[in-house]
Amino acid sequence: MILSLIPSTLRKATPLGYAALGGICSERAGVANIALEGMMLMGAFGYTVSAQATESAWIGLGVGIACGFGLAMLLSGATITFQSEQIVTGVAINILALGSIEYLLPTSERVVGLPELKLPIIGHYSILTYTMPMLILMCHIMLYKTAWGLRLRAAGNSTEALKTLSLSRKRWQYFGVGLSGILAGMGGCFLVSDVNLFTKGIIGGRGYVALAAVIFGNWRPINCVLACLLFGFADSLDLIHQWNIPDQLIKSFPYILTMIVLAGLVGKTRPPAALGKSEN
Amino acid sequence: MYLSIYVFPFLTYEYVLNNQPVPSVHTRNQFHTIQQILNVVFPLTAVLVFFLFCGIVLLLRGESPYAFYLTILKSGFSSFDEFASVLFYATPLIFTGLAVALAFKAGLFNIGCEGQLYIAAFTAAWFGIHINLPSIVLIPLCIVAAMLSGAIWGAIPGLLKVKFGAHEVINTIMMNFIALALTNFLVVSVFREPGQMTLQTEAIHKTARFQRLGEVIPFIKESNLLDASFLLAILCVILTHLFLKYSRWGYELRLVGNASEVAAYGGIKPGRVIVWTMALSGAIAGLSGVSDVMGYRHRFLDSFSSGWGFTGIVVALLGRNHPFGVFAASLLFGLLNKVALDIELELGIPRGLFLVGQGLLIIIMVCMEGFVIKRKR
Structure with missing residues (x-):
C-alpha cells in the first residue's frame, strides 16, 4: 500500500523540486525569495493561456518560463536595484x-499536458519529472564546481570577497533571482500540465512549502530535493481513504510538516551569511 | 523663499544620513520633520501611482478612466449614507491593518491575519450560538474569547521564532492554511446548520449581535450595514496609539523592533516581547472576524474573508505603521472594496485589477523607502 504512494510522491515532488532549486539559486545569492509562490502561479498561468491558444505544450512551457522570469525580474529590480525590503516585496509580488490571475482569469477548459514518457518498471511520468535528476546534478555542479557558482555563493555569503575581486554583487544577484524565476515557472507549468486544468488555487502554498524544503535541505540542491520528496509524500497521503481521518487534516498535513521542519525539530541548518542584506 | 523651504529639509537629511556633523542650527527635530514629510509624501505618491495604473489599464481595455474615477467618487461620497457604507467596508481592514502595523513596529511580519481572524470568528460564533446571556455580558464575553483564540493562533509562530528561530512569515502562512482547513472541518462536519446547502453555522443569539448604527443615528438609513464594530475599531486605533506611544510595553515593543540588542542590554527580553507582540497582533486581527460574525453575517460562513488579512499588509504599509495612518489607509481600501463590487457590475472590470494595484502599491512603497533611505548610507 505504501508502494502505491511512490508514483504519486514523485509526481507531487516534481513541482516542489523545481521551485526549491529556484529558491536555492536566489537565496544562495542573498535574496530571500518568498515570491516563489507568485512565480509558480504566473508560470502556470502563462502555460495555460498559451497552451490553450496554440495547442502546443512546448510553447506553453516557454511562455510559462518567460512569465516566471518576468516576475523574477520585477523582484530583483525592486530588491537589488532599489534595495527594498525583500520579504515585503516578495509578499507584494505574490x-x-x-491579482493578475483574477483579472485575466483564463477559461477553465482542458489544457494540453506535457508529453509523458512510458518506461518499463518505472512507469510513466511527465517529461519534466525525468529531467529533474539531471537538473539537480547541473545545479549541484554549477554551484560547487564552477566559477559562476562560486561567485553566486559569494554574493550571498561574503560580499567582501566579491568586492576584493571587483565583481558586481548586483549582477550575480540578478543572475540568481532570474534562475529562480525560470525554475519556479517550470514548476508552475508542471502543476497545470499534470492535471490538465488551471484553477486559481492550483499552487496552494507550494511555493512556501518549497521554501521550507530549501531551509530543511540546508540550501544544498541534493538535500533540498530529498526534502521535496518528503513533502511530496506528505502531499500524496490524501490517496489513503481507509483510515478514518478527516479530509481537511490530511490536506493540511504538508503545512503542518512544513512548520515542524522549520522549527528545526529535524536538525539545525545554517543560512547563507548575507541572506536578506541589501547593501552592495 | 518658498524654494528654500523645500530644499532645506532635504539638505539636513543628507547630513544626518551621511553621519556628518550636522551644522549647529539644524537640530534633531529637523530630522523628525523630514521623516514626517516623507511619511506623507511616500503614501501619497504610491496612491497616485495606484490610480494612474488603474487608469492606464482601463485605457488599454478601451474604456474611459474618467467614468471609473467618477464611479469611485460617487460611490464613496455622494451621500452620508454611502460614506457610512465605506466605513462598514473599512472596519475589518482597520483591525487587520492595526495588527500588521503593530507587528511591524516590533520588526515582525504577521501575514497570518487571515488565519487568526478565521479562528477568532469561529470562536465568537460558537459562543454566540451556545451561550444565551444578556447582551451586556455576552458581547464582551464573545469578544474576549475571540481575541484570546486569535492571540493563541498568533502566538504560536512567535513562539516558534523565539524557541527555534523559524521565520514567522512562512509559519504564519502555513497557519493560514491550517486555520482554513480547521474551520472548514468544524463547519462541514460538526456545526453545520441543518438543511442548508451553504457551508455555514446557525445564527448567533440576538443578544450577541452588534447594534446597527443606522437604527440609532438619524443620518444613516436603517438598511445601512454599518454596525457598532466600527466604534470598536476607532477605540482600537486610539488604544493602540496610546499603547505604542506612552506605555512601557509599547516602548519595549518599539525598542525590540528598532534595536533588539539595545533592548537586551537594557534588561528587556526580546524573545518575550516577540511572543506577546504576535499574540496581541493576533488578537487585534481576530477582531476583524468578530466584526463580520457579530456585526454583519451573524453566523460563521466558510471562507468568508475576502483577503482582509492581506489587504491589512497594504493598509499598514501605506499608513506607515502609525495607527492614525492605518485608519486613513483603511478608509481608502474600504472605499476600493466597496467600489470593486459596483465597478464589476457596472463597468465589467474584474476585481483583480485592484489586487494587482495593491501589489504594485506595496512594491512602490518599499522601493521608495529603500531607494531614499538605504541608498544614502
Missing part, C-alpha cells in the same frame, strides 16, 4: 500575481 499579491500581484494572484
